[in-house]
Amino acid sequence: MxxxxxxxxxxxxxxxxxxxxxxxxxxxxxxxxxxxxxxxxxxxxxxxxxxxxxxxxxxxxxxxxxxxxxxxxxxxxxxxxxxxxxxxxxxxxxxxxxxxxxxxxxxxxxxxxSTRSPKFAKKLPRPLSPDAAQAVRDIAPLQSRHDWVGARDLAVVTLLYGCGLRISEALSLTGADAPLNEVLRIRGKGNKERLVPVLPAARDAVEAYRTLCPHPEAPELPLFRGVRGGALNPRQVQLMMQQVRLQLGLPATATPHALRHSFATHLLASGGDLRAIQELLGHASLSTTQGYTALDTSKLVEVYNAAHPRA
The missing domain is CATH 1.10.150 (DNA polymerase; domain 1)
Structure with a gap:
């Protein structure tokens, strides 16, 4: 030890x-x-x-x-x-x-x-606006001089925002997962498995990357590769997002994980069911999903009332 x-x-x-x-x-x-x-x-x-x-x-x-x-x-x-x-x-x-x-x-x-935990104010996540999320997708591919790296970054960003994946989940995909189906089987925290729908934009982005990627693909190898052919390091995605947010004037909270926050918040804002979003994110608790979104209380009440109409 x-x-x-x-x-x-x-x-x-x-x-x-x-x-x-x-x-x-x-x-x-x-x-x-x-x-x-x-x-x-x-x-x-x-x-x-x-x-x-x-x-x-x-x-x-x-x-x-x-x-x-x-x-x-x-x-x-x-x-x-x-x-x-x-x-x-x-x-x-x-x-x-x-x-x-x-x-x-x-x-x-x-x-x-029975020892009481010290009190602290929970930091609410700060998702991007829909326009900012789209701007990230537009700018992300332009951060590298290699076309295939740009395509790779776009594919990763699209999976985070379009499917609500954690960065570790996106980077754990292998050649066996490609081409992506309409539904992706993800093994998340605590080894819990969930099914995640894959938008056509995400499937198209991954296919564009696969077409350009110069490294050989194999079922057992990582789908997303670094410049030298090894597994893509999460740090590289974080650095790419850092460049993007500087160019777009976004706050420091605009991280890869913020794209997952944005996925949840934008779905709920569009009338998505809180319980369904909980399952898509792989949260064990519904309260975690509520805290994960940035909607105000009135919107949460509106969604709750729509899901539980009074007789």
């Missing part, structure tokens, strides 16, 4: 964390980014407790952690400059670990699980 302070964690506790992460990976299909975040957050907590409890941070000592111990950890994190949002995420990770550990070792984890 890497990370600051990990050497101060007792071996038994470190082994428990490794087992917890292994189970998260295997049973919950957690992504490697999620595993990395859990490892850092919980590892930091355990390292703090090893010092705070005068070196007594074995599994037995962890079972006796009190609310005051939790407050000391949170105060220490804030003192290090950790943001409220990051601390809330770390506390959530610690609670998940404690819920698992208490079942393994048979102790009452109420003190940890």
């Amino acid at each position: 890497s990370g600051g302070g990990s050497l101060h964690i007792p071996p038994g506790t470190r082994d428990a964390l490794i087992l917890f992460l292994d189970q998260k990976r295997a049973l919950d299909a957690a992504s490697e980014n999620t595993i990395k975040a859990y490892r850092a957050d919980i590892g930091g907590f355990l390292a703090f407790m090893a010092t705070h409890l005068d070196g007594e941070a074995g599994r037995g000592a962890l079972a006796r952690v009190s609310i005051s111990d939790m407050r000391a950890w949170m105060a220490s994190e804030r003192g290090r400059g950790v943001s409220t949002r990051s601390l809330a995420r770390a506390l959530s990770a610690v609670k998940s670990f404690y819920s698992w550990l208490s079942e393994q070792d048979g102790f009452d984890a109420t003190a940890v699980l």
Whole structure:
């Protein structure tokens, strides 16, 4: 296990964390980014407790952690400059670990699980206007001197905005997915599968890219390729969007992920059903979909009333 302070964690506790992460990976299909975040957050907590409890941070000592111990950890994190949002995420990770550990070792984890998360204002996503989204599609292909790269960027942007895909989902497509069908089977977060309709514009954009791409295509190879033929790195898409928004005078919030926000918001603004949009996005909770869109409350009430007319 890497990370600051990990050497101060007792071996038994470190082994428990490794087992917890292994189970998260295997049973919950957690992504490697999620595993990395859990490892850092919980590892930091355990390292703090090893010092705070005068070196007594074995599994037995962890079972006796009190609310005051939790407050000391949170105060220490804030003192290090950790943001409220990051601390809330770390506390959530610690609670998940404690819920698992208490079942393994048979102790009452109420003190940890009842610790209140710090309050923070949720940042609402800022989707592009329909005109701005179209302008991005117009400008994106012009960011490279290679025609095939321009076609590739247009295809990716169209999948993000036209199908509501996450950038990781678009870049995970392989040669086996081409040519795109009218419906795409996507495996998203938590390994959850969903079906996403593919607009003709998206299918056409992908076909134009495939025609120009100089690299050989194979079922097992990534569909979207970098200049040297390897898998297209998400960072390259982010840099392309950065150039586009500078040219169009768009705010810093105009990121690749903002195109997915725009997909949801524009669908809902056009009268789309909130539940259907939830399924298209692959959200587990309807409240997540509501927070994902930028429509005001009156519009949400209007959509709700249309879906649930009174007798």
